[in-house]
Structure formats: C-alpha cells, structure tokens
Amino acid sequence: MSQLDIKDLHVSIGEKAIVKGLTLTVRSGEVHAIMGPNGTGKSTLAKAVAGHPSYTITSGDVLLDGRSILVMEPDERARAGLFLAFQYPSEIPGVSIANFLRAAVQARMGEGEELDAAAYYKRLYSKMDLLKMDRKFTSRAINDGFSGGEKKRCEILQMAMLEPKFALMDETDSGLDIDALRIVADGVNALRSTNLGVLMITHYQRLLGYIVPDHVHVMWDGRIVKSGDKSLALELEAKGYDWVKTELVPA
Amino acid sequence: MSQSPTTDTLPPTAGDAAANAVQGIDQAAGNFSYKMDYAFDAGTGLTEDTIRYISSVKKEAPWILEFRLNALKQFRAKPMPTHWATKDLENINFDKIRYYLAQGQKPKRTWDEVPDDIKKTFERLGIPEQERKFLAGVEAQFDSEAAYSNVKDLVAKQGVIFLNSSEALREHPDLFRKFFGKVIPTGDNKFSALNSAVFSGGSFIYVPKGVKVSHPLQAYFRINAENFGQFERTLIIADEGAELTYMEGCTAPKFSTSTLHSAVVELVALKGAKIQYITVQNWANNVFNLVTKRGVAHEEAEIKWIDCNIGSRLTMKYPGVVLKGRKARGEVISIALANDGQHQDTGAKMIHAADETTSNIVAKSISVGQGRSTYRGVVHIPKHLKGCKNNTECDALLINTNSRTDTYPAITVRGDANSVQHEASVSKVSEEQIFYMQQRGLTEGQAMSLSVNGFVNDLATQFPMEYSVELKRLIDLEMEGSVG
Ligand SMILES: Nc1ncnc2c1ncn2[C@@H]1O[C@H](COP(=O)(O)OP(=O)(O)O)[C@@H](O)[C@H]1O
Ligand SMILES: [Mg+2]
Numbered sequence: 001m002s003q004l005d006i007k008d009l010h011v012s013i014g015e016k017a018i019v020k021g022l023t024l025t026v027r028s029g030e031v032h033a034i035m036g037p038n039g040t041g042k043s044t045l046a047k048a049v050a051g052h053p054s055y056t057i058t059s060g061d062v063l064l065d066g067r068s069i070l071v072m073e074p075d076e077r078a079r080a081g082l083f084l085a086f087q088y089p090s091e092i093p094g095v096s097i098a099n100f101l102r103a104a105v106q107a108r109m110g111e112g113e114e115l116d117a118a119a120y121y122k123r124l125y126s127k128m129d130l131l132k133m134d135r136k137f138t139s140r141a142i143n144d145g146f147s148g149g150e151k152k153r154c155e156i157l158q159m160a161m162l163e164p165k166f167a168l169m170d171e172t173d174s175g176l177d178i179d180a181l182r183i184v185a186d187g188v189n190a191l192r193s194t195n196l197g198v199l200m201i202t203h204y205q206r207l208l209g210y211i212v213p214d215h216v217h218v219m220w221d222g223r224i225v226k227s228g229d230k231s232l233a234l235e236l237e238a239k240g241y242d243w244v245k246t247e248l249v250p251a
Numbered sequence: 252m253s254q255s256p257t258t259d260t261l262p263p264t265a266g267d268a269a270a271n272a273v274q275g276i277d278q279a280a281g282n283f284s285y286k287m288d289y290a291f292d293a294g295t296g297l298t299e300d301t302i303r304y305i306s307s308v309k310k311e312a313p314w315i316l317e318f319r320l321n322a323l324k325q326f327r328a329k330p331m332p333t334h335w336a337t338k339d340l341e342n343i344n345f346d347k348i349r350y351y352l353a354q355g356q357k358p359k360r361t362w363d364e365v366p367d368d369i370k371k372t373f374e375r376l377g378i379p380e381q382e383r384k385f386l387a388g389v390e391a392q393f394d395s396e397a398a399y400s401n402v403k404d405l406v407a408k409q410g411v412i413f414l415n416s417s418e419a420l421r422e423h424p425d426l427f428r429k430f431f432g433k434v435i436p437t438g439d440n441k442f443s444a445l446n447s448a449v450f451s452g453g454s455f456i457y458v459p460k461g462v463k464v465s466h467p468l469q470a471y472f473r474i475n476a477e478n479f480g481q482f483e484r485t486l487i488i489a490d491e492g493a494e495l496t497y498m499e500g501c502t503a504p505k506f507s508t509s510t511l512h513s514a515v516v517e518l519v520a521l522k523g524a525k526i527q528y529i530t531v532q533n534w535a536n537n538v539f540n541l542v543t544k545r546g547v548a549h550e551e552a553e554i555k556w557i558d559c560n561i562g563s564r565l566t567m568k569y570p571g572v573v574l575k576g577r578k579a580r581g582e583v584i585s586i587a588l589a590n591d592g593q594h595q596d597t598g599a600k601m602i603h604a605a606d607e608t609t610s611n612i613v614a615k616s617i618s619v620g621q622g623r624s625t626y627r628g629v630v631h632i633p634k635h636l637k638g639c640k641n642n643t644e645c646d647a648l649l650i651n652t653n654s655r656t657d658t659y660p661a662i663t664v665r666g667d668a669n670s671v672q673h674e675a676s677v678s679k680v681s682e683e684q685i686f687y688m689q690q691r692g693l694t695e696g697q698a699m700s701l702s703v704n705g706f707v708n709d710l711a712t713q714f715p716m717e718y719s720v721e722l723k724r725l726i727d728l729e730m731e732g733s734v735g
Contacts, residue, residue, distance in 0.1 A: 052686050074689040075698075083690075090687035093678075094705025103701060104691040141705065158691060 002028045002065050002081070002165045004197060009060035011041070011048040011222075018044040020222035021060070026166060026197040033200045033208055035233060036219030037241045042201045043087050045219075046168040050084040051077050064166075079108055081165030085155040085172050087201075091143040097154065098124065098138040101161050108162070127160040131187045148175030149184075156187045166197045173207035185210030205237040220244050281502030281533055283375065284475050285368040289394075293351035295478070299323065302448055305351045309417050309451070312424065322437045322447030329441040337594060339565050343539055348480040348511055350449045351395045358390075358397040358415060369398045376502065378471055385717060387466035388413045392483060393473050395451040406464060411495075412457040413468055416484045419455030426457060430488055434517035434545050434573070442541040442567075446482045446515040453483030453514065458493035458524075467496040467529075467715065472512075474503035474538070480511040487517070489524035489552075498529040498718065505535040509564065512538055518546030518554055522576065525553045529718055533725050534563035536593055542568045545600070548608075550576030557714060560587040560595050561725045569627060571600030574608035574639075581610040586707050588726065589622030590733050598627035598659075599643075603669075607638040612645075615710060617703050619650045619733050625657045634665035645675045648706045650699055678706075696731035703730055 004026045011019035018041045026032050036042055048055040049062050051074035061068050069077050092100065101124065106115050128135060131153050143151050152172055159167055169188070173181055188211050192198070200213060208216070208230065216232040217224045225248040226232065236244070291308050293301045302323055306316040331340050359365045362379045373379065373391050378399075382389045388402035390413065397415035406413070412423060419427050437447040454470045474481050489495055503510055512534065520526045526546065534540050540563040546554040556570035572581030583599035601610035616624035630641045641664070647656040656677060664671045680702045688698035703726050704711070711719040 047686075050686075050690050053682065073695070074686060075692055075694050078690050078692040086687065086690075090681070090684045092684055092688065092702060092705055094708035095701050100688075100691070100701065103693055103697065107692040107694075107697065162691065 002197065003063075004166045004199075005061075005063040006045075006049065007061045007063065009045070009048070009062065010058045011044055012056045012058050013044065013054060017058070018222055019048065022219075022222065022224055024199075024217065024224065026199055028165065028197050029194040030215065031192065031198040031200060031211065031213045032215045032217065033202060033213040033233060034217045034219050034224075035202060035205070035236055037203060040219050041222040042203075042219055043170055046084055046170045046199075046201060049168060050074055050082060075107070078162075083159050083162055083164030083167045085152075085159055085167060085169040087170040087174065089143050089151045089155055091141070091146075093141050093144050095142050096139050097142055097157070100142050101158060104158070104162060124161060127157055130160065130190055131157055132183050133157060149177065149180035152176060152184055153180070153187070156184055160187065160191055165195065166199065168199045168201070170201045171203070172200070173202055173204060181207065181210065205233045208233045218244055218248065220249055225249055281376065282504050282535065283372075284504040285372065287354070287368060287475060289352045289476075290355035291351065291353045293349065295349055296346045297323070297348070297350055297449070301350050305449060305451060308351070308353070308355075311420065314428075315420065318432070318437075319448050322444050325438045326441060326444035326448055329438070329444060331441060336567060336596065337565060339594065340539075343509070343511060347478055347508075349476065349478055350480050350482070351451060352476050352479060353394065353396040353451075356398075358400040358418070360401050362399065365399050369393050372473060372475065373399065373471065376471070376473070378469075381469065381717070385466055386469045387464050388468045390415055390454050390468075390470040391473070392452040392471065394475050394479060394481065397452055402468070406466075409462045409464075410459040411462060411464060412455065414455050416453045416455050416486065417451065419486075423455070423457070426488075427455060427486065430517070430519050431486055432517075434519065434547050435515055435543050439543060442513045443515050443543040446484060446513050446543070449480070450482045450484035450515065452481075453485040453516075454487070454497070455485070456487040456495065456497065458489045458495050460490040461492040462490075463494040464496070467498045470497070470499045472499065472501040474510055474512065477506040478508055478510065480513065483514045485514065485516040487526060487528070488519045489521060489526050491521045492523045493521075494525040496527040496529065496715070498531070500721075501530075501532040501534060503535045503538055506537055509537045509539060510535070512540045512542070514542045516542070516544040520546060520548045520552035520554050522550045523552060524549070525555075527555045527557065528570075529557040529714065531559045531561075531718055531721055531725065532563070533561050534566075536562055536564055536590070538563045540566040540568070542566075544568065544570040545573065546571070546581070547573045547575050548579035548581055550605075551578045552576060553580040553582075555582040556584070556599070558583065558585045558597070559722055559725075560585070560597055561729055563593060563595075565594045565596065567596045569598040569600050569629075571602065571629075572610065573602045573604060574610060575604050577605045578607045579605060580608070583612045583614070584710055584713070585612075585614045586710060586722070587614075587616045587624050588703065588729055589616065589618045589624040590729055591620035591622055594623045594625070596625040596627065598625075598629075600629040601631070601641060602629075603632040603636055603639045603641070606636050608636075609640040611641070612643040613710060614645045615648070615707050616646075616656060617648045617650065617706065618656050619699070619730070623656070626659065628660040628662070630660075630662045630664065630671065632664040632666070632669045632671070636666065637668040639669040641671045643671075643673045646706070647677045648680065648703065649677065650680045650702070694731075696733070697727075699733065700727045700730035
C-alpha cells in the first residue's frame with residue numbers, strides 16, 4: 001500500500017506561476033481524474049511531480065510514502081515508482097523500443113544483477129499482445145514516425161513493462177480514434193490493481209467512460225476547485241467549463 | 252642518447268586488479284600505465300641524431316636511413332597547416348617529445364613469452380581473449396615496438412604475411428619497398444613527413460592473390476609513456492582478388508602533458524581486391540592524433556574505411572581512397588565523438604581517377620558540451636571521366652547548446668557524365684528527450700549515451716558484432732563521464 005501526496009504545490013515556469021497551491025492524495029488502487037480546460041496547468045503539475053528541470057517548485061511538497069521526492073532526480077523518482085505517460089512523447093531516433101525498455105528495466109535492477117533476456121522478451125511480447133501492438137514495433141525507434149495513437153499505445157506499453165506504483169497519465173486519450181481509445185483503455189484497465197495508483201489527466205469526459213475513476217477533480221487556473229466522484233465528470237460534461245468559471249471559481 | 256633510463260609513468264590506478272572478464276576488447280579500461288625500463292630511448296627532441304639512433308637500433312638498410320633523413324628535411328620545411336586547421340597545433344612542442352622507446356626485445360609469438368607488465372596491459376584490455384575468440388592474427392604494439400605478434404597457422408599457410416613494419420623491412424624488403432610511400436608520399440603533409448622520419452612499428456600485411464582472410468587481423472596500439480610520440484607505419488597490400496578485414500584499436504592513459512600519435516597508413520587493393528579497415532580509437536584527452544590514411548583501389552577493387560574516433564585532444568584524420576581503376580569503389584564510414592575539451596576534425600577524401608568509379612561517404616559527428624567537431628570532405632571527379640558516382644552524407648548531433656559543428660564539404664565534380672549526391676543534417680538532443688528517458692529510470696548519462704548510440708545505430712549495425720559492442724561501450728563510458 002503506497003501513497004502519493006501532493007501538498008499545497010506551487011509551480012512556476014520562469015517567473016510565471018502556473019500551479020498555485022494544489023493538494024491531492026492518491027493511494028494504491030485508486031484512479032483519480034483531473035479535468036480542466038487547456039492551459040490550466042495540468043501538464044505542468046504532472047511534469048513538476050516527475051521532476052522536469054524547467055519547472056520550478058516554489059513551495060509545497062510531493063511525498064511518496066511519506067518521503068519528499070523533490071530532492072530526487074527525475075530518474076530516481078522514476079525508479080522509486082513514478083511513471084509519467086506523456087501528453088507529447090519524445091521521439092528518440094535510432095533507439096528501438098526493445099533496447100530502450102531493456103535499459104529501463106535493467107536500470108531498476110541491483111548492481112551485478114543480469115537481466116534474463118528470454119524472460120524479458122516473453123513479457124514484452126505479452127504486453128504488446130495486450131495492447132494489440134505488432135511485434136515489429138519492438139525494433140522500431142521509440143515514437144519515431146509513430147502516429148498519435150501508436151505513441152499513446154507505446155506509452156502504455158512502457159507503463160506495463162515498468163510496473164510503477166503511481167502513473168500520471170497526461171491526456172492519454174487525445175488523438176485517439178474510438179478503436180484506439182478502447183485498446184488503450186482496456187490496456188490501462190488490465191493494469192489497474194491494488195498496487196497501482198493512477199492520476200488521469202484529461203479535458204474530456206470521453207475517456208472516463210472507459211476508465212472509470214474513483215475520484216474526479218476539476219482544475220482551474222492552477223488549483224483544484226472541486227472534487228467529487230465520477231458523477232462530477234458527467235456534471236462537468238453537461239454544464240461545461242463556463243459553469244466552473246462562474247460557479248466554482250472564487251471571485 | 253642514453254640507454255636504460257628509468258621511465259616515470261603513472262602508478263597503476265585503483266581497480267588495477269579488476270580482471271577483464273567482459274567480452275570484446277575493453278578499450279574503456281585504458282586509463283592505467285606501468286612503470287617501465289626501456290632499453291632503448293632516443294631521448295627528448297628531434298634531430299638528425301635521433302633518426303640515426305632509431306635507424307641503428309633497428310639495424311636498418313642504408314636506403315631507409317636516407318628515406319628518414321630526407322623526410323626530416325621535409326618535415327622541417329613544411330609549415331603547420333594552421334591557415335586552415337586549428338591553432339591548437341601550435342601547442343605541440345616537438346622538442347619535448349620522446350620519439351623512440353623500446354625494451355629491445357623481439358616481438359613474442361605467444362603471450363606467455365611477453366614480459367609481465369606488457370602482458371598485464373594487454374590482458375586488462377582483453378586482447379589475448381579476443382584473439383582466441385575470433386581473430387586471424389594479432390599485432391600488439393607497446394610504445395614504439397610490437398610486443399606480441401602472431402598469425403594463426405591456417406592464415407600463415409595461405410601465404411598471408413602479417414608482421415610489424417620493422418620486421419617486414421628486414422624479412423620482405425623488396426615487397427615492402429615496392430609499395431612503401433607510394434600511396435602517401437613523404438611530403439603529403441607535415442605529419443606524414445614527421446612519420447616518415449621517425450616511424451616505428453605498425454603493421455605490414457600482404458594477402459596473396461585470391462586469398463580471402465575470413466577473420467579479422469587485429470592491431471593494437473598502446474601508448475604507455477608520458478610525453479611520448481607514437482609513429483606507427485602501416486602498409487597493407489591485397490593482391491588481385493584478395494580480401495581482408497583489418498582492425499586497429501588504440502589507447503593511452505591520461506597524462507598531465509600531451510602525447511602525440513602520428514601514424515601513416517597506406518592501403519593497396521589490386522584488381523578485384525577488397526580491404527576493410529576498421530579503427531576504434533579511444534585516446535586519452537591529451538593526445539594529439541594526427542593521422543594520414545589513404546588507399547589506392549585498382550580495377551574493380553574496393554576499399555572501405557570504418558573510422559570511429561573517440562577521445563583525444565585533437566584528431567585530424569581524413570581517410571581517403573584514390574579510385575585508380577575502372578569500377579573501383581571507395582567508402583568511408585566515420586563516427587566522431589567530441590566531448591568537452593576535444594576537437595574532432597575528421598572527414599574523407601575520394602579521388603576519382605577512372606571511369607565508373609563510385610564512392611560513398613557517411614560521416615556522423617557528435618559534439619558534447621564544449622566539444623567541437625568538424626567535417627572536411629574532398630570529392631574530386633575530373634571532367635574527362637564518365638559514369639562516376641559519389642554519395643556524401645554528413646550528420647551532426649549536438650548535445651547541449653555550446654557544442655559546435657562545422658562542415659566543409661569540398662566537392663569538385665566536373666563534367667556532366669557523373670553524379671553526386673550530398674546531404675547534411677544537424678540535430679540536437681533536446682532537454683525534452685533527456686527528460687523523457689530519465690522519466691523511464693535512466694540516468695542523465697545513460698540517456699545521453701542512448702541518444703548517441705541511437706544516432707550512430709544505422710552505421711554500427713554494419714560493423715562486425717565485436718566492434719559494435721566495443722563502440723557502444725566506449726560511447727557509454729564517454730557519455731556517462733560527461734555528466735557533471
Ligand atoms: N515550457 C513552457 N514555457 C512557458 N510556458 C509554458 C510552458 N509549458 C506550459 N506553459 C504555460 O503554462 C500554462 C499551463 O500549461 P499546461 O500545464 O500545459 O496546461 P494544460 O496541460 O492544462 O493544458 C499555459 O499558460 C502554458 O502556456
Ligand atoms: Mg496538457
């Protein structure tokens with residue numbers, strides 16, 4: 001049982017404050033959704049938690065099982081169990097999915113421990129089958145020339161292979177047609193377990209029809225302005241973001 | 252000119268005891284040296300006496316001494332090429348360099364006979380193991396002379412000659428002299444003249460007509476002493492229809508003062524012959540590495556240079572092919588990694604001198620931090636030729652904004668019966684890419700390493716497996732070391 005605590009977090013890019021005091025706790029087994037319009041700071045929150053160097057945390061804290069992770073490098077946070085499924089995944093030319101994930105899996109092993117290549121490939125193939133990814137993808141360079149949907153599937157594949165404690169999934173639904181959305185959602189649902197906490201970021205309720213959240217938070221201008229259960233997502237869908245602006249944001 | 256001085260070198264570093272169990276030649280382990288007693292030492296600085304000393308120690312024929320003395324004159328007469336090359340060349344102090352150091356023993360034919368210190372050096376670098384596994388022959392040079400030289404019986408029985416240049420001059424003087432200095436004349440450039448004056452060691456290979464050497468021949472060049480200049484001279488002749496792959500590796504420990512490596516390599520591929528010459532160098536970052544490499548490809552012959560330059564303070568190297576016979580083919584595949592404080596000035600020369608000759612250049616450079624890489628290419632196709640083709644591709648990868656890359660492709664193609672393609676690209680490893688990889692659990696160094704390996708991947712997969720493994724290891728070491 002693990003816990004990720006975001007405590008009164010303030011994040012700036014350069015001089016500009018983007019996240020302005022956000023508090024949220026995710027426990028293993030829970031799926032939280034953060035919904036909010038474009039530009040409200042959702043990606044900033046996710047990247048700051050993951051340790052992106054361009055995002056400055058000006059105050060507040062992020063704790064993993066009670067210990068602050070803010071002093072940790074991004075790779076240490078990752079190895080401690082934090083996974084970010086990127087809204088815009090980077091392309092790494094010449095580095096195949098198989099080699100990349102192998103290096104990432106190896107990085108989680110102890111000094112002197114050797115990766116069992118046969119077992120690794122077996123696991124990789126089974127996860128690819130789950131996500132209906134062709135085996136030929138293993139030798140393709142990460143995200144290089146991938147369609148939007150392929151990139152998102154590749155993110156989920158990595159998540160499946162790295163077995164994080166907490167996954168921050170940033171707009172995993174964007175750019176997906178309905179078939180791809182189903183495959184991705186099935187993949188994520190298959191990974192849902194008592195060992196995994198999920199923070200799903202989206203600005204559409206669409207995804208939440210497939211991956212049903214336990215908690216829904218509405219974000220506006222760097223803060224969570226309302227939290228509730230899955231019905232909040234439906235209410236938001238029905239009333240639109242204007243409702244948030246007029247009803248929920250303190251003047 | 253004293254004999255038997257004791258040479259001060261660095262004491263063995265910590266981790267000395269770590270046996271080299273990994274597969275492949277572990278040049279990454281190059282930063283160590285042993286204190287040696289040299290029986291022969293030409294002292295410091297370069298005069299006619301230095302050359303007479305070297306020549307007499309080697310018991311050379313009079314024509315070689317003449318050749319050397321003439322080369323010294325040319326070396327002195329030539330200015331530094333700083334009008335086009337870096338001013339850093341002026342920091343080489345030729346008076347401070349030691350031009351010849353040897354223990355005065357003949358190269359050994361078995362590792363058991365090799366003196367302990369030298370054997371330990373090569374064992375730490377993994378050479379004997381490599382030889383057992385997949386090589387057809389090995390030549391291991393320690394400072395000025397070969398310490399070990401062996402060719403597998405099977406290969407020797409086919410009439411293949413694989414010796415160091417000093418031995419070859421004694422045992423095969425006519426063959427040597429016929430080709431020596433013909434591809435790269437003494438006065439080709441200041442450093443080819445220097446090499447011609449003081450050369451010692453290097454390989455001599457002759458592969459007879461129609462013989463295809465199935466496994467690579469390997470030479471290994473090791474600098475052990477500080478302020479030392481290594482000037483090996485390699486001459487490879489593939490007779491008609493012969494084929495061989497030759498691989499050289501180079502290392503030196505990190506000294507506080509600079510070291511000079513200035514080799515000359517000449518290749519001759521006679522009609523229908525194929526030579527593949529692979530270099531994977533990992534010089535310490537105070538080595539001036541100024542090397543002249545060129546081959547002549549006769550009718551339907553093929554010469555391929557695979558040149559991986561990692562380390563050194565300054566490397567200037569432009570492997571070339573003179574395409575002398577009809578349908579000859581030349582290729583240069585080059586990878587250069589310039590880290591902080593390093594300048595890789597590399598490229599290729601393709602001189603088309605017959606109809607229907609083709610050449611291909613693929614040069615990839617990586618600049619990290621303050622590292623600087625420069626590509627210089629020459630492709631020359633004169634007007635009277637027909638059906639010649641050249642393809643040139645130069646790709647540069649920059650890691651962080653201070654890196655610098657320059658491309659100077661000089662393509663002189665005259666006449667319209669020939670075709671040339673030239674492509675160049677510059678890309679950067681972005682902060683986003685590094686963050687993406689770090690988010691998967693890789694350290695910053697590992698992430699940079701992966702980007703670099705990805706960038707050269709399409710070339711590395713063409714190399715024999717052992718060498719792509721070695722290249723990867725060197726890149727990993729270099730990149731992981733480059734993170735502050
Ligand atoms: N790298 C950046 N440099 C400058 N401004 C940025 C950067 N990234 C995001 N922003 C700004 O921060 C705000 C929040 O962006 P973001 O976190 O991407 O929002 P969301 O993910 O909710 O759409 C926006 O105003 C955006 O323009
Ligand atoms: Mg976003």
